[in-house]
Amino acid sequence: MSATLSTAPLTSPDASPRRRRLSWPAWGWSLIGVLAVWALIVVVRPGAPFDPLAQALTLAPFLVLVALGQMLVITLGPGNIDVSVGTIISMASYVSVAVGAAAGPTAGVLAAVGAGIAAAVCSVIAILLLRVPPIIATLATSLIVSSATLLLADASRHSADAGLRAFVNAKILGVPLIALLVLAVTIVVALMLRHTRFGLSIIAVGQSARAAERAGIKVWAITALAYLLCGAFAGLAGGLLAAFISPSTVLGTSYMLDSIAVVVIGGTLISGGRAVAAGAWTGALFFVLLSGLLNLVGWSIGAQNILKGVLVVAVVVVSAAATGTGRSSLARLRDTLQIRNKNKETTHG
């Protein structure tokens, strides 16, 4: 019966036009999460309520950059994921510093972006030419990249350029300059997804690669571009983090899982076909604030990670039910209860 039931949701009530237009934004839940965690921090440590938010705004932009790239890849549809972003960040931090010392900080950051793209080229070749599943392909890429990182770390004798360091720490009216720049990047990505051939093509491929191919979209080119952009974003984040923190072989480690979690919490469909760029911000702020809160109350890193994992699952269930785009288990449960109640009425009445 399971196979036959699968066609039923095609015309289910979720699909009514009105409901979609008035629906709660996909990033709404994560925004509520941000406000709730912020409120908790203020309760735990009263005084200077805007401090934790300002602190989060200095850390979140890097995570947002990585998450935007990850979002493009995840939007390509089932199975698409880039698990190499963490190691790319670490490698790019060394590249940024080494090239920066020789040719100036701008060249350093550009070289970091280039290193990210080069790593993504490995993934793209494996995915498109060798037809390796993306999770395996990007895992292989991350092994290559971490070896390269170790070589770079052995040769590294430099530290980040002072100018670049000043740039990533600069503030305008108390707001980090980097946050404003990443906000601009986010807006560009959001507009690109809605109004360009590339953006719409990514979303079409994510809904159904077969249908997109028959509609005349070059699926391979779109897939390649999305992974390359993801690599570029990770490289950029790494190049900037080199100056904000310092190059390290474990600099990017936490970004791999965090970027995926942020994308999902932000409202992007994990099954592809719907990207929510604004959600990268609400998701990243939520994550950074949550870490701050848990550090404040003295949770260990291990316990924090367990909570993050639970949160990701909870958010997938709740947000899918709330926005009505995916039929989550919660929505199904609700439908079942409604039917049961109605049946009770009819049998009694």
Place this chain on the structure above:
Amino acid sequence: MSDTALSESATAVPSTPSTAPTIVARGVTKSYGKTRALRGVDLRLEHGEILGLVGHNGAGKSTLMRMLAGIEQPDDGAVDARERRAGAAWNADSAAASGVRMVYQELALCDDLTVAENAALSDPRPTGLWGWRGRAEQRIGTALDTVFPGHGISVLRRTGELAMAERQMVEIARALCTDALSMLILDEPTESLGVDATAQLYAHLRTLTRRGVSVLLISHRMQEVLANSDRIAVMKDGTVVETFAAAATSESELLVAMGGEVRAAGADVTAPRAADLTAERGAIVATVRAASGISFEARAGELIGLAGLAGQGQEQLLNKLWGAGALSRGVTVPRRRAYVPGDRQTSGILPLWSVAENLTISAMRGISRLGIINGRAKRELAAEWIGALKVRGDAATPITALSGGNQQKVLVARAFAADAQMVLLDDPFRGVDVATKNELYALMKAEAAAGRCIVWYSTENSEMAHCDRVYVFRANRLVSELSGESNTEERIIADSFDENTGDQR
């Protein structure tokens, strides 16, 4: 383990008096958001009869069918079944328990499972931990042999590898793998079947009804419904407007009751905008020469038909034309091409998008500059085509809220809205009603006259009369080329079967 639904010898005459109707719907209403799909339907399916159900796309046939099968619940009104235990609700479980089975129009097989595994999935009987695979292989094999003798389908093959017609046979046969079948619901069962298989299916339906099984047959093929039903119910705008005795009615009477004017080929469709085409009319725009006996050419301004029995190489030719690149040998094609897929659920619609987004996705090149899409041009293009093809709902309606026929209109509009020199159609009019088909035929003719080259594969031979030239396929070869006087349905059928016009296999 006897398959009562199948074995001819089984004398499973129900103990209930044969006068009680199998299922009765009373005042059933159902709304999806603002769309009222059903507004008070009364329908009665007698014991051991075949009830035909006809109506235009969007009349509510599929919705009613899902109510009767218990898959969805009516907003108001009730469905009452003879086999239902007193007090039990009518839902998917109780319907399955009372022997109701349904065959879907949109094929619902899992591509990565074998024929037998798919059958086991939908079989309501307990499977047990061991030996279920063997039992399922035997059951579905028997069912296929009984209904479609000489089907040639191995039950061990993955269903994804099967041709459309074979998948449809499996879908039908697996619905018969059940004990105590009481009611069979068929939604457009013959749209992808060949002539032989269609005849075999109807013959088997008769043996089922003799044993007391009731059959609800939904089809756009009026002749088939007239020839094979006992009674025919006509649906229009969410209600059953009239019920006829099949022997005492005619096709035109049904069409009048459906509310569709009987229009000849000249439906009033005007193509919204003249395509911007570089090729001159009559110039050869595409050729295919393959060692396997295919020699095909297409000119600008031509409407070319690909005919023959299903799965004789027509799809391969379309794929060659569609997928050709700089490296493909023996194939020359125009650079800009568009494709209308036949299987709209898996390779047609983009389910999360609205009508307008689905319609304009192939036309992005024409309405964008430097990769940025002109929002106004996009809205205008969508509005023009929605108006021209009278698509139900507006531009912002989600594509999944439309009925199958309207979705197909959007997919055809998508292909013609693109600035393609060559449009390929892969048997796209399965399950589309007569009025819509006539509109789409007229559109295709107008577009061909405007200078496009249209290549159209169809399993319905009568449709080929609309074409300028028809290639008939058999066993992956082009066996004949018909045009003008020689382009008749009889000739196509003769060439599809005749062993003498071509190679002796």
